[in-house]
Amino acid sequence: MRHQRPDRGTPRVVPIAAERLRVDRRRVTVGRVRVTKKTRQRDVLVDEPVVTEDVVVRRVPVGRFVDGPVPDRYVDGRLIVSVLEEVPVVVRRLRLVEELHIERRRRTVRRSERVTLRRQEPIIERERPARSSAP
Numbered sequence: 001m002r003h004q005r006p007d008r009g010t011p012r013v014v015p016i017a018a019e020r021l022r023v024d025r026r027r028v029t030v031g032r033v034r035v036t037k038k039t040r041q042r043d044v045l046v047d048e049p050v051v052t053e054d055v056v057v058r059r060v061p062v063g064r065f066v067d068g069p070v071p072d073r074y075v076d077g078r079l080i081v082s083v084l085e086e087v088p089v090v091v092r093r094l095r096l097v098e099e100l101h102i103e104r105r106r107r108t109v110r111r112s113e114r115v116t117l118r119r120q121e122p123i124i125e126r127e128r129p130a131r132s133s134a135p
Contacts (some may be wrong), residue, residue, distance in 0.1 A: 032127040037120045046129040047112045054105050062096040070096060 018132035
């Protein structure tokens with residue numbers, strides 16, 4: 001038996017196969033993290049110098065007449081404020097009644113006081129989900 005040859009005018013069909021790729025994404029939970037904070041307290045003793053200032057006012061009687069208002073002034077670290085009054089005389093004049101000598105005195109005193117300090121600490125817990133049968 002002879003093979004029959006196809007006619008030269010008949011087209012030959014050659015099947016072509018092709019693969020296609022489809023990429024999908026899906027979320028898969030592989031674990032969880034829980035972060036909480038715990039505040040801890042501790043008492044500490046603070047011992048620091050504390051600076052205070054006291055103001056001392058001393059009244060100094062003067063009792064003399066002046067020609068006009070006397071401006072406030074500083075002498076040896078003291079603020080001197082003049083207090084005036086009008087006195088009826090044949091001619092009205094200002095008499096310096098007294099001066100206020102004001103000075104600052106600084107002193108340092110150590111004082112201890114108990115204070116509470118707080119501090120937060122993170123607590124990290126990892127949770128693993130139950131395995132599912134899905135791929």
